Amino acid sequence: MATIYDVSFLAGVSLATVSRVVNNTGKVSDKTRQKVHDAMAKLDYRPNTIAQSLASNRSNSIGVLVSQLDGPFYGPMMREVESALRAANKHVIIAAGHSDAAQEKDGVEFLLSRGCDALIVDAEILSNGYLVELCQGKTPVVLINRHVDGIDERCVHLNNLQGGLLASRHVLEKGHKQIAYISGPLFKLDARERLEGHRQALAEQGIAFDENLFYEGDFREEGGYEAMAQLLSRGRDFTAVVCANDQMASGAIAQCLERGLRVPEDISFVGFDNIPFPRYISPKLTTVCNPIQDMGRMAAHWVLREVYDQTDVTFCHRFEPELVVRDSVITR
Amino acid sequence: MATIYDVSFLAGVSLATVSRVVNNTGKVSDKTRQKVHDAMAKLDYRPNTIAQSLASNRSNSIGVLVSQLDGPFYGPMMREVESALRAANKHVIIAAGHSDAAQEKDGVEFLLSRGCDALIVDAEILSNGYLVELCQGKTPVVLINRHVDGIDERCVHLNNLQGGLLASRHVLEKGHKQIAYISGPLFKLDARERLEGHRQALAEQGIAFDENLFYEGDFREEGGYEAMAQLLSRGRDFTAVVCANDQMASGAIAQCLERGLRVPEDISFVGFDNIPFPRYISPKLTTVCNPIQDMGRMAAHWVLREVYDQTDVTFCHRFEPELVVRDSVITR
DNA sequence: CTGTTAGCGCGTTCAA
DNA sequence: TTGAACGCGCTAACAG
Numbered sequence: 001m002a003t004i005y006d007v008s009f010l011a012g013v014s015l016a017t018v019s020r021v022v023n024n025t026g027k028v029s030d031k032t033r034q035k036v037h038d039a040m041a042k043l044d045y046r047p048n049t050i051a052q053s054l055a056s057n058r059s060n061s062i063g064v065l066v067s068q069l070d071g072p073f074y075g076p077m078m079r080e081v082e083s084a085l086r087a088a089n090k091h092v093i094i095a096a097g098h099s100d101a102a103q104e105k106d107g108v109e110f111l112l113s114r115g116c117d118a119l120i121v122d123a124e125i126l127s128n129g130y131l132v133e134l135c136q137g138k139t140p141v142v143l144i145n146r147h148v149d150g151i152d153e154r155c156v157h158l159n160n161l162q163g164g165l166l167a168s169r170h171v172l173e174k175g176h177k178q179i180a181y182i183s184g185p186l187f188k189l190d191a192r193e194r195l196e197g198h199r200q201a202l203a204e205q206g207i208a209f210d211e212n213l214f215y216e217g218d219f220r221e222e223g224g225y226e227a228m229a230q231l232l233s234r235g236r237d238f239t240a241v242v243c244a245n246d247q248m249a250s251g252a253i254a255q256c257l258e259r260g261l262r263v264p265e266d267i268s269f270v271g272f273d274n275i276p277f278p279r280y281i282s283p284k285l286t287t288v289c290n291p292i293q294d295m296g297r298m299a300a301h302w303v304l305r306e307v308y309d310q311t312d313v314t315f316c317h318r319f320e321p322e323l324v325v326r327d328s329v330i331t332r
Numbered sequence: 333m334a335t336i337y338d339v340s341f342l343a344g345v346s347l348a349t350v351s352r353v354v355n356n357t358g359k360v361s362d363k364t365r366q367k368v369h370d371a372m373a374k375l376d377y378r379p380n381t382i383a384q385s386l387a388s389n390r391s392n393s394i395g396v397l398v399s400q401l402d403g404p405f406y407g408p409m410m411r412e413v414e415s416a417l418r419a420a421n422k423h424v425i426i427a428a429g430h431s432d433a434a435q436e437k438d439g440v441e442f443l444l445s446r447g448c449d450a451l452i453v454d455a456e457i458l459s460n461g462y463l464v465e466l467c468q469g470k471t472p473v474v475l476i477n478r479h480v481d482g483i484d485e486r487c488v489h490l491n492n493l494q495g496g497l498l499a500s501r502h503v504l505e506k507g508h509k510q511i512a513y514i515s516g517p518l519f520k521l522d523a524r525e526r527l528e529g530h531r532q533a534l535a536e537q538g539i540a541f542d543e544n545l546f547y548e549g550d551f552r553e554e555g556g557y558e559a560m561a562q563l564l565s566r567g568r569d570f571t572a573v574v575c576a577n578d579q580m581a582s583g584a585i586a587q588c589l590e591r592g593l594r595v596p597e598d599i600s601f602v603g604f605d606n607i608p609f610p611r612y613i614s615p616k617l618t619t620v621c622n623p624i625q626d627m628g629r630m631a632a633h634w635v636l637r638e639v640y641d642q643t644d645v646t647f648c649h650r651f652e653p654e655l656v657v658r659d660s661v662i663t664r
Numbered sequence: 665c666t667g668t669t670a671g672c673g674c675g676t677t678c679a680a
Numbered sequence: 681t682t683g684a685a686c687g688c689g690c691t692a693a694c695a696g
Contacts, residue, residue, distance in 0.1 A: 051689030069411040075402035250612040383673030
């Protein structure tokens with residue numbers, strides 16, 4: 001592999017000059033620039049990124065921690081992060097938290113020790129305190145899919161309360177009065193916010209929140225499946241179920257169908273997130289769009305702007321959800 | 333951040349000695365080792381991985397190219413790759429091909445230029461010729477989910493023919509005689525092999541392959557949806573559809589349900605891959621298990637063994653599929 | 665505009 | 681068993 005020295009020798013210039021044309025820094029006359037370019041082409045020169053990193057104290061790598069690599073939710077986010085950063089010639093190092101406190105923390109430290117220029121963190125379990133501290137560290141960090149008070153500037157997140165409102169208002173507008181709610185785990189802020197949206201929507205219509213129609217799930221298919229079994233066993237009537245995400249909605253619907261209940265004729269469903277798959281189930285799931293791809297792109301933009309001084313990228317902290325009406329809610 | 337020099341100074345030993353204890357190389361007396369460990373602890377010393385890489389000519393990073401980051405298929409694979417490699421303290425750099433020839437090639441070169449110690453490549457479009465050449469290059473490469481003649485040692489792949497056999501035999505055993513087949517794109521070897529399995533299964537029962545019951549899809553939901561519309565419009569009778577993957581099966585089922593056809597009462601379905609989601613649709617999809625996670629782990633093991641000399645990892649090239657019987661095939 | 669030079673932090677001979 | 685010295689390939693003052 002040719003080094004910068006070989007190029008400088010062949011072009012008859014100094015190392016510094018080659019470095020200047022490679023990095024487009026400083027002034028170089030067109031003639032020398034041309035000579036250098038010719039030499040680089042002839043030698044098929046590629047800068048050694050490791051040496052660049054060592055000398056410049058920049059690794060050009062961004063660490064991304066996601067809670068899970070599998071599952072339908074993070075793929076689209078990763079896709080946008082990777083696209084945006086690779087276009088800027090930065091590379092993405094991944095680590096997965098596997099929904100486990102120790103592994104999440106370990107992942108962050110792993111990425112930090114790898115000399116990443118910045119971190120994009122989707123933290124599922126890590127405490128607010130830890131994250132605040134992390135953000136005060138040397139390595140710039142942006143949080144995605146989570147809002148932590150005090151470090152608002154570092155958070156890219158969804159207006160979950162509004163999403164909860166949209167979902168529940170929709171079923172209310174369709175005439176439903178007894179509405180069950182399958183929540184995400186309440187230690188998560190987004191789950192609490194979505195639930196709060198639901199409560200507000202009920203309150204708007206003067207409907208009391210009924211604990212018997214509430215179940216705290218885990219944001220997973222299995223959890224939704226189990227939740228539905230529980231709700232049905234309580235003997236309370238309800239005509240609709242609002243789920244805090246699409247995965248739980250899928251599991252809950254599966255439970256209903258297994259029991260011979262018809263969806264939406266017997267029970268209507270609303271999900272949340274708008275993940276790809278439930279468009280292909282029957283009935284097509286009505287849900288709330290969570291623009292996770294856009295949030296991924298924004299997190300990448302934040303890094304580009306804050307760390308690599310690219311001032312021409314747009315940025316936005318908070319995203320608004322939208323209702324996606326399909327076929328899983330019937331009018332009562 | 334403390335450097336190796338700070339440690340050597342505090343411990344009263346040379347740089348070389350610190351390097352030795354850090355890397356567990358060469359002989360160091362227990363006493364000096366202890367001194368060095370104490371100093372490292374006191375300074376919270378972490379080796380600078382970039383400098384290590386430059387000096388040792390090893391980046392400890394593995395590049396992974398996947399055709400798509402979103403979608404249900406690659407998440408589980410990435411998960412295993414990441415787990416296995418991070419456990420070995422290697423880091424994973426990702427790039428996505430986005431099912432586009434130029435981007436796939438660009439991704440490979442990007443990873444190569446990043447100084448990865450090895451590449452794990454899931455190539456969807458790249459030609460066999462390119463891949464063979466790539467494997468002859470300086471950077472070790474292992475191909476996943478694809479078999480290329482001449483570089484068998486570098487391929488981790490599924491016995492797709494056997495999978496095709498299993499799927500079609502199953503519907504045949506259930507008494508179906510007119511069986512439609514929605515194939516993957518035939519420029520892909522796996523699609524051809526699965527189809528060949530189907531043909532063999534038909535031949536075993538003395539049933540002629542009928543072009544009118546065949547449709548070449550694209551391995552995507554939309555493709556399955558469209559395929560089903562086409563097949564139904566041809567006016568040929570059939571009681572079952574074998575799909576070359578679960579995504580197309582999902583789309584095809586959606587098409588049927590929209591038209592008021594019942595699944596499996598009117599038409600039975602078999603998929604391929606066993607991706608997570610279709611377990612939660614109705615009917616639960618009968619399919620062929622594609623152990624993509626295991627293949628991801630094996631690719632990581634290959635790298636660990638070939639590049640980092642870890643002799644204690646298991647390895648296997650070729651994986652066998654298994655039939656997963658659920659509810660989407662009815663007896664005729 | 666261009667070249668010289670000193671590191672970046674670490675691995676690795678080679679002597680001692 | 682230890683240490684001194686060199687070099688990995690490049691960037692960034694500084695000087696000219």
